[in-house]
Amino acid sequence: MFHVAPSDEMYRDALAQANAPADAKAAAWDPSLTRFGADTLNERFRSRFGRAMTADAWLGWVAIKILWESSLRARSTDSRMLMQYMIRDGTRFDGHKGRPLSFRVWDHQLRQPLYVVSSGTDGSTRVIAEMPAAGSDEESSREALDRLGTTAARSACRMSP
Amino acid sequence: MSARRWLVVVLLPLILPPRTPTATTQASGLLFVSNELSHDVSVVNIATNTVIATIPVGGRARGIHLSPDGKRLYVAVSDDKPQLEGSADAIVAVDVTSKKVIATYRIGSDPEQFAITPDGARIYASNEDGGTATAIDLQTRKQIATLVVGIEPEGVAVSPDGRWVYVTSETSNSVSIIDAHVNKVVANLLVDLRPRAAAFTPDGSRAFVTAEVGGTVTVIDTKTRDIITTIPIDRGEGKPVGVVVAPDGKRLYVASGRTGTLSVIDAKSYKRLASVPVGRRPWGVAITGDGRYVYTANGLSNDVSVIDTSTNRVVATIKVGGRPWGVAVR
Numbered sequence: 001m002f003h004v005a006p007s008d009e010m011y012r013d014a015l016a017q018a019n020a021p022a023d024a025k026a027a028a029w030d031p032s033l034t035r036f037g038a039d040t041l042n043e044r045f046r047s048r049f050g051r052a053m054t055a056d057a058w059l060g061w062v063a064i065k066i067l068w069e070s071s072l073r074a075r076s077t078d079s080r081m082l083m084q085y086m087i088r089d090g091t092r093f094d095g096h097k098g099r100p101l102s103f104r105v106w107d108h109q110l111r112q113p114l115y116v117v118s119s120g121t122d123g124s125t126r127v128i129a130e131m132p133a134a135g136s137d138e139e140s141s142r143e144a145l146d147r148l149g150t151t152a153a154r155s156a157c158r159m160s161p
Numbered sequence: 162m163s164a165r166r167w168l169v170v171v172l173l174p175l176i177l178p179p180r181t182p183t184a185t186t187q188a189s190g191l192l193f194v195s196n197e198l199s200h201d202v203s204v205v206n207i208a209t210n211t212v213i214a215t216i217p218v219g220g221r222a223r224g225i226h227l228s229p230d231g232k233r234l235y236v237a238v239s240d241d242k243p244q245l246e247g248s249a250d251a252i253v254a255v256d257v258t259s260k261k262v263i264a265t266y267r268i269g270s271d272p273e274q275f276a277i278t279p280d281g282a283r284i285y286a287s288n289e290d291g292g293t294a295t296a297i298d299l300q301t302r303k304q305i306a307t308l309v310v311g312i313e314p315e316g317v318a319v320s321p322d323g324r325w326v327y328v329t330s331e332t333s334n335s336v337s338i339i340d341a342h343v344n345k346v347v348a349n350l351l352v353d354l355r356p357r358a359a360a361f362t363p364d365g366s367r368a369f370v371t372a373e374v375g376g377t378v379t380v381i382d383t384k385t386r387d388i389i390t391t392i393p394i395d396r397g398e399g400k401p402v403g404v405v406v407a408p409d410g411k412r413l414y415v416a417s418g419r420t421g422t423l424s425v426i427d428a429k430s431y432k433r434l435a436s437v438p439v440g441r442r443p444w445g446v447a448i449t450g451d452g453r454y455v456y457t458a459n460g461l462s463n464d465v466s467v468i469d470t471s472t473n474r475v476v477a478t479i480k481v482g483g484r485p486w487g488v489a490v491r
Contacts, residue, residue: 036374040290092375094331137398140398
């Protein structure tokens with residue numbers, strides 16, 4: 001089993017680390033995102049389906065993209081081969097979020113940046129922060145993403161890699 | 162080095178009185194910078210590193226290349242609304258002497274990157290939202306082919322012999338190889354995440370593809386179409402975008418947006434020789450015909466960094482228009 005949707009801990013950590021206002025929410029995606037090709041993806045979705053790409057829509061899209069790409073790169077449709085590829089060290093995916101996404105070995109959770117979003121009274125949304133914040137130069141992008149969610153040490157999951 | 166440039170080098174001593182040795186080794190010519198926000202092209206005298214003219218192009222200027230004879234400048238121009246083909250969406254040709262737009266080529270919506278064939282006859286351009294690449298005959302101004310490539314096509318490069326066109330696609334992480342003789346896609350390769358730009362070695366044996374999210378450059382053997390290796394940029398944490406290969410084929414220069422650096426890489430050993438801090442969010446890169454200077458268009462600091470390739474240091478910073486995107490030099 002793999003978790004593309006962020007865990008509750010990831011949402012909680014994103015809000016806490018951002019010092020977010022009480023009415024703000026953490027989300028995996030927002031239709032107002034523009035950087036790293038987010039604008040193109042949002043526009044493609046809107047022109048095809050006539051509605052904004054919500055976080056749920058993005059999660060569905062990225063899950064299929066990960067499967068499709070794993071199948072191409074692993075040159076297989078066999079589920080065991082796909083799982084091996086997805087969890088392999090060095091395997092990374094692009095979800096139009098700028099940072100490479102990957103699965104945690106210990107709980108098969110997708111590492112990903114989250115957005116702290118505030119909602120206007122008219123239902124519009126505004127991204128006020130991307131979490132985790134960029135770390136020091138020495139910290140890798142993967143290490144930074146592990147600041148959201150359950151660490152290997154704290155995880156109750158025991159998975160064979 | 163182009164045939165024309167050789168001719169100039171050979172004929173100059175015959176026409177002009179003898180000059181001091183330093184003068185002849187100096188870069189002399191013009192640098193053109195496309196500005197996304199100010200909708201124009203800055204023209205820089207590279208002997209003095211000063212802006213001598215600004216050419217309005219009527220839209221968001223991105224991809225920028227000179228014709229092989231150096232007489233025409235081609236600039237991809239779009240409106241600020243991608244997806245919908247607006248009246249501004251086109252590749253425009255600018256006469257380098259008069260500095261005026263003299264022709265407009267329609268290539269579909271939101272043109273960004275393109276390449277010119279070495280004979281100067283055609284342009285190949287990517288259409289990001291259409292998932293296609295379009296070939297245009299520059300003489301007749303007609304579209305001669307529209308080819309399905311990957312998802313969100315971006316970078317375009319033509320091999321030095323004009324035979325192969327490489328188109329990178331950001332979402333599908335692929336490079337589509339077009340045979341320009343028959344205008345068909347003959348191969349698709351998977352490269353690293355979010356491929357942005359491609360460049361060939363002068364002998365055409367290797368192609369380099371930057372991967373913005375992968376933080377690497379993929380090296381392709383153009384004969385076997387195998388991936389030889391991937392080169393990490395700034396420990397794999399960089400966001401490599403623009404890439405150029407030196408005219409002698411010995412080095413490649415890669416602009417990395419997030420880290421604000423220009424990586425200098427040995428084109429044979431693929432080792433990093435230097436990481437040069439430049440302006441903020443460098444995108445396009447260009448190198449002079451003599452290989453002496455490299456230029457980066459720095460989108461967030463509204464300037465161009467001039468890098469001396471003999472010392473790998475920034476020797477000048479030139480303020481240009483709003484949000485510079487690409488550079489072309491002759």
